Amino acid sequence: MTYLTLSNISKQFGDSYAVQDFNLEVEKGEFVSFLGPSGCGKTTTLRMVAGFETPTNGSITLDGADITDKSPNQRNMGMIFQSYALFPNMTVSQNIGFGLRVRKASKSEISDRVREMVSLVNLEKHVDKYPYQLSGGQQQRVSLARALAIRPNVLLLDEPLSALDAKIRVSLRAQIREIQKRLGITAIFVTHDQEEALSISDRIVVMYEGNVEQVGTPFDIYNFPKTPFVANFVGSLNTAVAEVIDPAKGLLNLDGVQLASAAKMDGLMQGDKVRIAIRPERFSFASEGKKANVVDCRIENITFLGSVVRVHILIGNTKFTMDTFNYPSLALPQIGDMNQVTCSKEAVLIIDSEK
Amino acid sequence: MTITTAPTSVAVKEQTTRASVRKNRFWSWVIFVVGALYFLVPLAATFYWSLRAEKDTLGFEAYRRLFADANFLPSFSESIVNAVAAILISLLLIVPTAYWVTLRLPKLRQVVEFITLLPFVIPAVVLALALIRLYSRPPLLLTATYDSSRILLVCVYAALSFPYMFRAVDNGLRAMDVRALTEAAQSLGAGWPTILLQVIFPNLRVALLSGALLTFAIVIGELTIALFMAQHTLGPYMANLTRSKVYEPSAMAIVAFAITWAAMGIIQLIGRGQQGQIAGGH
Numbered sequence: 287m288t289y290l291t292l293s294n295i296s297k298q299f300g301d302s303y304a305v306q307d308f309n310l311e312v313e314k315g316e317f318v319s320f321l322g323p324s325g326c327g328k329t330t331t332l333r334m335v336a337g338f339e340t341p342t343n344g345s346i347t348l349d350g351a352d353i354t355d356k357s358p359n360q361r362n363m364g365m366i367f368q369s370y371a372l373f374p375n376m377t378v379s380q381n382i383g384f385g386l387r388v389r390k391a392s393k394s395e396i397s398d399r400v401r402e403m404v405s406l407v408n409l410e411k412h413v414d415k416y417p418y419q420l421s422g423g424q425q426q427r428v429s430l431a432r433a434l435a436i437r438p439n440v441l442l443l444d445e446p447l448s449a450l451d452a453k454i455r456v457s458l459r460a461q462i463r464e465i466q467k468r469l470g471i472t473a474i475f476v477t478h479d480q481e482e483a484l485s486i487s488d489r490i491v492v493m494y495e496g497n498v499e500q501v502g503t504p505f506d507i508y509n510f511p512k513t514p515f516v517a518n519f520v521g522s523l524n525t526a527v528a529e530v531i532d533p534a535k536g537l538l539n540l541d542g543v544q545l546a547s548a549a550k551m552d553g554l555m556q557g558d559k560v561r562i563a564i565r566p567e568r569f570s571f572a573s574e575g576k577k578a579n580v581v582d583c584r585i586e587n588i589t590f591l592g593s594v595v596r597v598h599i600l601i602g603n604t605k606f607t608m609d610t611f612n613y614p615s616l617a618l619p620q621i622g623d624m625n626q627v628t629c630s631k632e633a634v635l636i637i638d639s640e641k
Numbered sequence: 642m643t644i645t646t647a648p649t650s651v652a653v654k655e656q657t658t659r660a661s662v663r664k665n666r667f668w669s670w671v672i673f674v675v676g677a678l679y680f681l682v683p684l685a686a687t688f689y690w691s692l693r694a695e696k697d698t699l700g701f702e703a704y705r706r707l708f709a710d711a712n713f714l715p716s717f718s719e720s721i722v723n724a725v726a727a728i729l730i731s732l733l734l735i736v737p738t739a740y741w742v743t744l745r746l747p748k749l750r751q752v753v754e755f756i757t758l759l760p761f762v763i764p765a766v767v768l769a770l771a772l773i774r775l776y777s778r779p780p781l782l783l784t785a786t787y788d789s790s791r792i793l794l795v796c797v798y799a800a801l802s803f804p805y806m807f808r809a810v811d812n813g814l815r816a817m818d819v820r821a822l823t824e825a826a827q828s829l830g831a832g833w834p835t836i837l838l839q840v841i842f843p844n845l846r847v848a849l850l851s852g853a854l855l856t857f858a859i860v861i862g863e864l865t866i867a868l869f870m871a872q873h874t875l876g877p878y879m880a881n882l883t884r885s886k887v888y889e890p891s892a893m894a895i896v897a898f899a900i901t902w903a904a905m906g907i908i909q910l911i912g913r914g915q916q917g918q919i920a921g922g923h
Contacts, residue, residue, distance in 0.1 A: 359831055360830075365825065369818050371818065373839075388835055
């Protein structure tokens with residue numbers, strides 16, 4: 287049974303809609319990320335779940351009960367903020383125990399729970415410190431412990447890693463995911479960082495200009511984007527306009543080069559223009575083994591990115607990028623050389639038609 | 642040639658800069674000394690005068706007489722009670738207002754700021770006469786008895802404190818992320834009273850204390866309004882003292898000054914402890 291349901295949620299500020307007709311069903315214990323650029327409505331949606339914003343239309347139900355009009359302090363949602371929002375006048379243990387003190391829990395219950403939470407986030411040595419005595423990563427772990435201490439119905443995370451440096455971000459997101467799985471808590475995570483969303487989520491809701499573009503698993507979102515926006519926003523992508531040659535066989539013409547696609551071409555006719563998309567890593571040199579599509583190309587440039595080598599190629603008149611793993615025996619062509627690259631039918635996605 | 646001239650020009654530049662810094666430092670000291678003398682000489686003179694109550698010897702006789710005066714302690718304690726009451730009223734009005742303006746009505750900040758500044762603009766005499774006129778007839782008759790006048794006086798003092806209290810509280814609120822702290826507390830189940838008492842007030846400790854002590858310093862010796870309302874507070878007492886005594890007014894001035902300085906000292910002491918918390922907390 288669905289645990290959290292957002293039905294036809296809209297939020298209007300003045301004349302403009304921050305969120306429009308948002309629908310989502312979240313299972314208990316699921317980790318869902320709202321992913322999108324700034325201003326896409328992801329934080330507004332999260333704030334409506336938390337109760338800090340009231341939807342203009344629609345309803346929110348939690349475990350079958352309508353919570354749309356409940357105040358934030360009656361929803362039992364643990365919230366983690368980008369700015370940590372730790373109470374500066376309280377120590378780590380006082381911060382973690384705050385929610386329990388508000389609930390008038392007994393002293394022994396509070397101290398047991400605080401000890402449990404402190405150990406969960408590995409902050410045993412810092413219980414008596416004030417927030418200003420901790421690093422950003424430690425502060426965010428306190429914030430996590432504080433939110434979890436109240437045994438929340440849903441854990442809400444509003445860009446919790448954005449203020450941290452890259453290494454801490456990666457380790458903390460793994461820690462958040464590990465704790466969420468261990469406790470089996472339902473979580474909604476807001477981020478504009480696609481890597482973060484892809485690595486941490488059970489499902490991702492990609493949002494753009496207040497609308498849901500696609501909901502799916504990280505695998506689906508990355509490999510089978512349903513809209514041009516999702517295709518462009520999640521991961522690197524080559525896009526080009528091609529002409530349909532044979533919709534039944536999935537044949538396309540790109541600047542005189544024939545490509546085969548496994549994408550459905552229902553309703554498309556010969557001569558229709560479509561926007562195709564191919565991920566850079568789906569290309570490989572034909573010398574390494576041929577797939578359905580083998581095309582001639584010219585090597586325009588080669589960029590080393592550490593573990594990956596990015597090769598800029600020209601197919602027909604269209605520029606593409608191709609990513610290949612960097613290994614010592616990799617035989618790279620010279621810039622300006624003619625070469626052959628290959629990709630599977632499944633790699634050629636159709637993200638838009640221009641009939 | 643170029644090799645030798647470049648370091649010379651750098652050295653000359655350095656010398657000029659050093660001379661300019663020395664010159665600036667000299668004038669800074671001159672200004673500081675003149676300012677300190679302007680402030681300290683009258684104070685020292687007042688203190689010296691207060692010690693001359695006994696013929697040919699310096700001593701604290703004026704202070705002894707002052708504290709022995711039957712009217713001093715009652716008027717002093719009355720002023721203290723008035724000040725504390727005014728501070729409480731001011732806190733109860735200003736903190737929730739400033740908090741709400743910061744949290745929900747930021748566009749109203751300038752309007753509220755202007756309203757709180759009004760006591761600065763209206764002269765005390767005008768304010769006192771207007772208040773007496775307004776509150777000396779039904780249905781708002783507050784000048785009929787000494788005690789009801791005192792209530793009115795305390796309310797006026799609270800209003801007089803608004804400019805200081807609002808600025809202090811507003812600065813304190815700006816130093817923290819009020820919205821995030823409020824929402825964090827709300828998500829943890831806290832209602833408005835808990836948020837205000839356990840989250841906002843403690844983090845405004847320094848600001849509240851600054852506002853409170855500034856209010857205290859102003860109210861404790863206030864003369865004009867207290868005189869118009871025929872109150873036996875410290876202000877009118879001091880005014881009477883200057884008319885009838887020679888050395889005691891100086892002693893009184895030094896005592897009042899010491900109280901003000903003690904108030905400022907307390908603000909500094911408490912503020913030093915909290916600066917790191919607020920700064921580091923974000």
